[in-house]
Amino acid sequence: MMKKLVSLLLTLSVMFILFPGTGQAxxxxxxxxxxxxxxxxxxxxxxxxxxxxxxxxxxxxxxxxxxxxxxxxxxxxxxxxxxxxxxxxxxxxxxxxxxxxxxxxxxxxxxxxxxxxxxxxxxxxxxxxxxxxxxxxxxxxKQDGNPLPVTPPNPGDGTETQPSGALNYIALHELDPNTIVIRYSGDIVPNQAFSLTDTDRIVLDLPNTAFADDIYPSFPLNDSKQGSLDIESHEFLQKVRFAPLQGKESTARVVLDLYKPVGYTVTNNPGEITIQLGTELPKPPEEVKEEPVPDKGNNGNNGGKVFKVVIDAGHGDHDSGAVGVNKTKEKDFNLAIALRVKKLLDQEPNIEAYMTRSDDSYLTLDNRAKYANDLKADVFMSIHANSFTKPSANGTETYYSRSDSKALAEVVHKHLIKATGLADRKVKQAGYVVIKKTTMPAILVESGFLSNAGDESVLNQEAVRDRIAAALVAGIKEFLKLS
Ligand SMILES: [Zn+2]
Missing domain, CATH: 3.30.457.10 (Copper amine oxidase-like, N-terminal domain)
Known part of the structure; x- marks a missing residue:
């Protein structure tokens, strides 16, 4: 059989040599x-x-x-x-x-x-x-050699779209020079930022966005229609420029000129967009021919899988975290909840629970994230209590950083607000180190404000602490489809 095939191939190749014009040429x-x-x-x-x-x-x-x-x-x-x-x-x-x-x-x-x-x-x-x-x-x-402006996904009927929001502030964060703060009124949904590695720039486009007349720093409407921030001796940043996008003036473009490529995260909360620089760089892509990789067969069925859950009691030792009006130390509250959660998770056959600390000891934020990453944990939960200068601030909130953690934040928050019975401050996005540097779905819960006397007394009740721990476990189980 093999011999026959070889001779057939030989015949065919001879034919092609003799008659190169045949076939589909x-x-x-x-x-x-x-x-x-x-x-x-x-x-x-x-x-x-x-x-x-x-x-x-x-x-x-x-x-x-x-x-x-x-x-x-x-x-x-x-x-x-x-x-x-x-x-x-x-x-x-x-x-x-x-x-x-x-x-x-x-x-x-x-x-x-x-x-x-x-x-x-x-x-x-x-x-x-x-x-x-x-x-x-x-x-x-095209004749002029310039690429066309980006075609909008839904080409309009020629009528001008009204801006849905206006930028009124672009500056470096007062306390953190690696964070650029952009404030606005109205609604703005930023496009995904992108970086141009060959020129070391980060570009963020904000569709349907105008520049407010009283923007800080003032936005000179000169010929170049560009505003910029003066940056002095910065590790990464050369310049921050902003202007209406050429060819599509309804989009505001913010460009960060860098000295070298850096990682970054963009966070959009109502009224404020922050760009944080100096986060870990994404893995450099490879300049190789595209190669198809077969899809991994993931049928979404958990089967008998055992999930690793890391519980992180915030602060510890010399770092007490927030201190309550009636002197409750946040580090003690966090540990009390974390120990309860661990005890409950230990009863779950499909969960292996780990703690970053199980006593009054201290770990750096990086080491907490590293601990979970090294374990290849499936879920990371950091437990905290809040504090604010205004004693009236109160309520329960849950944070996530990456979008892959949002679902976990939402399901845990749903259970948590019922357990605390405090005001619902909702699920929020923020770039806290422990939920940003972890590589699995990761959230940070703030059960209430120790700086608020009402919240503090609720959080100090043993029954409430039991309920909070049970709620956190219920959220984790629902997220892992174990309930
Ligand atoms: Zn804290």
């Missing part, structure tokens, strides 16, 4: 950029009447950088103005942080990421045509 699809054929190892292909083309090869022909990130299975394409992120099997692309529907999911064919030709034309500023008879995709750069 005359109709092999081609990609032309400004009349020149692009060398591509993958030909355009037609799926559901859409012509798909290898985007990284076209982008390369236009001097964009294309980067494949194996971990997130995304392809990033960027030049100085535009960044496009494509996720495999997803028909939505992120163009400068804004979702754009492509009509057909990006897919890997013969190791290349293929996207619809029309999308390439719209987003890379090309005129495109497809000659079906010749199987030729022709791409032409």
């Amino acid at each position: 005359s109709t092999v699809p081609k990609i032309l950029l400004d009349g020149k054929e692009l060398a591509s190892d993958v030909e355009p292909t037609i799926v559901n009447n859409n012509t798909l083309v290898p985007i990284s090869i076209i982008a390369g022909g236009l001097n964009y950088q294309a980067v494949w990130n194996k971990d997130s299975r995304t392809v990033g394409i960027h030049n100085n103005d535009t960044q496009i992120v494509l996720a495999i099997n997803d028909s939505k692309a992120l163009v400068n942080g804004q979702e754009v529907e492509m009509g057909e999911p990006a897919r890997i064919i013969s190791g290349r990421t293929m996207v619809p030709l029309r999308f390439v034309g719209e987003q890379l500023g090309l005129e495109v045509s497809w000659d079906n008879a010749k199987k030729e995709a022709s791409l032409f750069s």
